[in-house]
Amino acid sequence: MLMRESIVMKIHYGTALGAVFLTVIHIMMRMTQDFHESLEYENVLANYEMIGYAILLELLLILISVHGFNGLRVILLEIRQGATYEKGVTYGCIAAMAILIAYGTRTILMANMGMV
C-alpha cells in the first residue's frame, strides 16, 4: 500500500474542489470573447503565452489527472479485488497519470515558450 486510503480520498476530494474552481476560470476565459473567436489559433496561442494562464493550465492538468485516474482506480477496485490485481491497477493508474501529465506539460511549456 502506497498511502492510507483515507488520505487518498482526502486528496481525491481536494483535487476535485481545486479542479472545479480552476475549470470555471478556464471556461470563463472562453467567454471573454465570442466562443468561436476565442478558439482561433492566434487567440489560443496568446492564452498559452500568458504566464499566469499557463500556470493555471498546468495546475488544472495535474489536479484533473490525479482526480481522474484515482477515480478510475476506485472504479476498477470496486469491480474486482485481489492483492496482485490491486497493485497492478494502482501502479497502472499512476503510470497513466504520469504519462498524461508529462504530455500535457510538454504542450503547455512549448506553447508558452513560443516553440511552435
Added chain:
Amino acid sequence: MEKDHKAKEGIKGWINPAKYGKFGIERFAWILMRITGLGLLAYFIGHIYETSNILSGEAAWNSMLELTQTTEGHIFLALVIGMCVFHTGNGIRLMLVQMGYGLGKPARPDYPYKPQSLNMKGKACIYATIGIAALAMWYGVTVMFG
C-alpha cells in the same frame, strides 16, 4: 495461490435494471457518477491530445477544431457539459454526506427498515443536480449553436 476476490456481480451488477427499482434514485446517481467520471476522463485525455495540435501549426489546429465545430461535435460537447455539471454537483453532495450532513438522525430500525440516510434531502439534491446539468447543457447548446 492467491485467492480471487471477485465482486459478487461486477459490471453485471452495475447494469442490472432490476437494481434501480429496488434502490431508487440513489442507485441511479451511483451508476451515473461512475459513467460520467469515466466519460469525463476519456474526454480529458482526448482534450489533452486535441490541444497538443497547437504545436503543429495553424493548419493542424484548424483541422482538429473542425471536428468539434460540427452539429455532432456540439452535441458531444453539450453532453460533456452535462456530465461535468452532474459529476460536480453529485460529488459535492457526496462530500457533504461523508462529512455527516444530511444523513438524518439515528433512529431505532423498525419495519420496513428504511435507512435514515436515504432521505428526501438526498433525493432532492440528486434531482436538483440532474436538473442543473440539463440547464447547463441547454445553455451550452445555445452558446455553441448561437
